[in-house]
Amino acid sequence: MLIQDTQDLEAEVILLESRLQDARAQLAASEYPSPPSSWAPKEQYNTNNKPTTSSASLHALLLLSDSALPLGSFAYSSGLESYLAHNKPSRTAPITSFHRFLKLSIASIASTSLPYVLAGYRQPSTLDTLDNDLDASTPCIVAQRASIAQGRALIGVWERAFRVSFARPENPASGDTAVAATAIDDLSDALKSCLEEDEDLGPKGHFAPLWGVVCRAMGLDLQQTAYVFVMNHAKAVLSAAVRAGVMGPYQAQNVLASQVLQDTMMKRIAREWNTPVEQAGQVVPALDLWVGRHELLYSRIFNS
């Protein structure tokens, strides 16, 4: 048994090393030759020839992309509500106006938050610094509240639901995920021991870096992590659009399924793939204004 285990572990190490090399090679190539096809999950699993990894990560992927994941994302419109109030859509093209917002919103989340997701995945041990730096980079209270609330909810889901299944020592690739699990625990402890009123600069639990770390702890690869992050954002905005009366549920699914949305997301992910967190920034200055002015709305149905 022991020998068998050791062999398995060795095989695992070789596999991980080869994946690390692949990842490094991808990292080194700063541009995607053909982004949409270059990292289709299928290919990777075929080359890996490890159906177990595939199904485990597929399972995690489905869990994390579920809109029933209790993060409270439904409470936030990411500025859509304020955008609609500031840009009254003309009678003819409310949908056009919404498409503009969706595109701007995806570009913005990719340029401001995605680098933190990727950094959280790549270096889970720097989670506390990432958390501090993202807090320092969030320019308004409304966005800050939304990010912190969802980040803390994610910690809650991890601790109460996912950790039991994903942070077991017998789990394959546990060495890889253990670092991430430890990082989440450390941040969680820091959050609990920190009294908010006297520590203005304490740990906050921002969503983006935590997302990267949790995805790593659950065995997703980096591309899946980035894609599901942006996709969840798009889903949240579209869901808000349905509830704000911009479009119907079928239209929303239509947009979600569309090739245009996929291409937009892929393009933004490819752009920010190698962006260091220091270089992250707002590419849509108008969006900061809309989100910040959400507080001025006379009536609100969302928290952001």
Add this chain to the structure above:
Amino acid sequence: MRKPAMPIPSPFQSSIAKPGQGKVVLSLLPPNNPTLTTLTYKYPLKLVPRTGGFVPSPDSSALSDTCPSNPVHLYLLTYGGGLLPGDHIEVSITLEPRTRMVVTTPQGSTKIFKTTPNNNGTSPNVIKGHRDQMPANKSLSDMSQQTLDVNIGRQAALCYLPDPSVPFKHSRYAQVQTFTVDATAKGAERSSLCVLDWVTQGRTSRGEDWDFHFWRGRNEVWAEDDKGKRRLLLRDSVILDDESEDLQDTSIPDGLEVEKKDKTYSNTTHAGLENPVDLPPQAPVGLTPLNIIAERTRPHGVVGTLILSGPVFEALGSFMLKQFQSQPRIGSRNWSDHAPSSVPEPSLSFKGNVTWTAARVRAGFVLVKFGAKDFETAKHWLGGLIREEGSVIREFGEEALCCL
């Protein structure tokens, strides 16, 4: 009145090696005498101090018990009033404890001249021969860059209200402004700073409307303790990128070729798609709109950020927050109402066509972000608010607002 003693800038200064570098140290000599103990700069940068201009009256100063020193005014100039491709301005300022400095740009806006992909005889690089020591990296050499590094000591204050930067068509510019404050100072002893960073759509008289290639403005405030440990307190980063480089082969830096490629790319993408019925056929929000930057800043012709922190600017920060919170509520009618009678939304904003927001973020920072239809509107709006509140003029004099 006591005037700060000025060192004579030596043309043989060896510490300043590279063009565009400058270094300023403002010290407080006993008993209460602000003195520039270092002042060096090299072409194309020019730093001109103006001394003894303004003396805050002891009664009016909100912090008279801490005995603030007189502010020293530093003019930041570049030859020609702007930056050429490849120019790299690097200014380092140290404000020792209890000193105060006003920094302005007396030449009007910081003009960012255009980048020419192919260096032919008409480019400004060749006219100003000795400026074109190009580094190996092409895209970096095309870029104008400015770094400002300010160290603000305990109880010291910086008031930096410059003119906006005006990026010309096809220009590239990156600016990093780093402010370091004393982490050990608490309460009324903290360092204070007021920093304005704003960018316009270009030369409107020439019809420019966000037609530059790239503009990046990054402002960071770090706290450093006595052991040298640094912590990021605030980062404000705006990236305006037309993304024309995305589809460009790095080996062929040819502007025309890129534009052509750009168009074919967008055409094929649109044609090849099975557009969902709900999507407008050739929506202006398509994959590659003609001007990405304009799309992302619409409807504004100028966007900017004002950062306020520390005891000296506490009153101004609170005033801005109060003004923001007392703005009329937006859309007292149901906001999803598509009523045709709706007035254009900007008219609801405070004082003209300015859309703005103010927030007290962390560590006592007040962050004001604004967008306005043009430079004049933004200038009058911001200048009006700061003058109405009055503390900047009381502490630093009217000349601190000479750009507003």
